[in-house]
Amino acid sequence: METRLPKRASLLAAFLAGTALASPLAAQTTLDVAIVGDPDTFDPMVSTKDVVSIVTQHFVETLYTFDSGWNVAPLLATDLPQISDDGLTYKIGIREGVTFHDGSSMDAKDVVASLERWLEVASRGKLVADKVASVEATGDYEVTITLTEAYSPLLSLLAFSNSAAAVYPEEIIGDTIDPVIGTGPYKIAEHVPDQYLQLVRFDEYSSRSEEPDGAAGARKQTVDEIRFVPVPDPNTRVEGLLSGQFDFADGLPAESYDRLDSSDAADPMLLQPFGWPVFAINHKDGLMTDKTIRQAVQAALPMDDMLFAAFGDDKFFLTDGPLYPEGWAWRNEAGIELFNQNDQARAAELLQEAGYDGTPLRILTSRQYEFHFKMAEVARMALEAAGFTVQMDVVDWATLGERRNDPALWDIYITHSPFLPEPSLTDMYSKTSRLGWSNPEKDEILAHFTSETDPEKRKELYAQLQGQVFEDVGFIKIGAFNALSGLAEGLTGVTETPWPFFWNAESAE
Structure with missing residues (x-):
């Protein structure tokens, strides 16, 4: 049997010393x-x-x-x-x-x-x-x-x-x-x-x-x-890649695709379909705990305009309601009649029904993912047209990550997610997530979904869960998008994935 090596003390000291001396x-x-x-x-x-x-x-x-x-x-x-x-x-x-x-x-x-x-x-x-x-x-x-x-x-x-x-x-x-x-x-x-x-x-x-x-x-x-x-500005990431400063750059703006494609120094890496932008909803505190106000937000949003503003070219996005794209086992049509309503008049009616008093709707976003900010700007205009008072809180991504953990600080935050092989990996469905989305019907469906092992029955249950996302406005999918990264000419062994890794990467230089 293998001998168990001792831990801590001298080993940890050696580890820290080695780290400090590494160059x-x-x-x-x-x-x-x-x-x-x-x-x-x-x-x-x-x-x-x-x-x-x-x-x-x-x-x-x-x-x-x-x-x-x-x-x-x-x-x-x-x-x-x-x-x-x-x-x-x-x-x-x-x-x-x-x-x-x-x-x-x-x-x-x-x-x-x-x-x-x-x-x-x-x-x-x-x-x-x-x-x-x-x-x-x-x-x-x-x-x-x-x-x-x-x-x-x-x-x-x-x-x-x-x-x-x-x-x-x-x-x-x-x-x-x-x-x-x-x-x-x-x-x-x-x-x-x-x-x-x-x-x-x-x-x-x-x-x-x-x-x-x-x-x-x-x-x-x-x-x-x-x-x-860390390079917070997306255009700086592009320029650094093209100049040879970087071997790989993540999260690049869509408009840089042609420059990368025609460059002798770098190549584009387009993941399609990649994922979906999300307006995450605060169900724990504030305005969005009112279902009617959530429905007003959902009714007002112009998904086509938001996606076009974010990506500029429809080769980078798709105005698509189902929570999974074509070809995935989880794709279904439940609830999608409530997607992309772009109906500010209907939203105004819902606000009146809810007795909305002008309290600012706080949208938390960041410019480090520029497409988040661009979507938020278009959303703001549509929401104001419906009668909302909108407060845009634009912070760096690290600060957004901190603030979203405090439900007193936001009503909506903007994020995105790759399409994941198992829906339950998206923790927004769970009442234990930072969103805190919970209602008896949804919770019961989710419990059945996660305990069921038959694939066909799980598909049926997921369709019911998707219906709840739209009906109760658990969170708001804006559409689908392709993600752009870039790699230096001659760099190989980088798998196309939402979370790029480099342990098998190799440079020609």
Whole structure:
């Protein structure tokens, strides 16, 4: 049996000392990646921000991940779990020989402590927490999760890098984790806030042996160093990519596509379909707790105009009501007659019915995703035409992330989401999310949906859930859009995904 390496004390001191001394060598290969902002945490359990997921997946890992077909695949687990016939028991084998960045070895105790924290602090962990009877180490390298009722999305939750069920050494588990210590192919060498995050290859990394397939399979650590550079202005990201300053740039404006396409220095990477812009609704406090006012907002919004203002060319967007695009199993037509009403007169009637008194409708948005701001500006004009008093709160993305956690500070915040393989990964459906959306009918449908294992029955239940989104205005989908990133000419091995990763990337230079 493998000898368990000692933890903390001298190992942690050595880890921190090594981190402080780390510096790039002239012979190293380095990728410079421009991202939309500085992550406000390196603990992916406590964040649903894409910028956090993009960065942290390089140094923190989960039991499972997704392959290129969005199928769940093992990462730190040995294989897919053994699931009991009643769907209540998941027996998960844990890989041996995996080392944390502090030099200690991973075993079942680390996984148990990490999963227990995830169930308590992560927004997606909370989705299943009330259904988990126990998480136990049933061997040195085996963990058993016992549920009180079947929960069909569990493996997808365990595989997601966003609000992630990350595995940490048990000794560092607490309300906050600093420094973050993971098992990933890279480790943190240096972080200068608002300037860069330097990751260097972790020499003791234990890669899977399968061929790379999406985020599954081998993570080859092809480059020595990855530098994530926060660049809040989207046009600066474009110019930096075209000038050779960056090897990859995320979240680029649609109007830069032609420049990238005709450039000898860079190429566009267009993800289509990527996802959907969302007006997230505050159901906990303020104006939007009134259903009639929510319906007035929904009635007033001109989705075509908002999308055109945001993206400028219809090759980048689609005015589409269903919550999933064509070709996805979850697509249905329930409730879409309430999509894209663009009827300010009807909205005004609803405001009168609600007894609206002119209280400002607070829209929280950011210009780091420029299309968010552009949609908000068009929405503001339509809402004012309907009789709303609108207050635009435009902040940086990090501040938006903080404010949206306080329901006293906003009525709507603007975000976006990729289309996800399992609807339950979108935590906005749950009453435990920061939106706090809850009504008896929706809650009952959601409970049935997450406990049902038959795929056809789940589709029927999801159609009912989508109907509730429109009828009760749980949140507001604006449409569908394609996302643009860019990569330097000659850069290969970057998978087209909403959360780009670079452990298999290789530059021609």
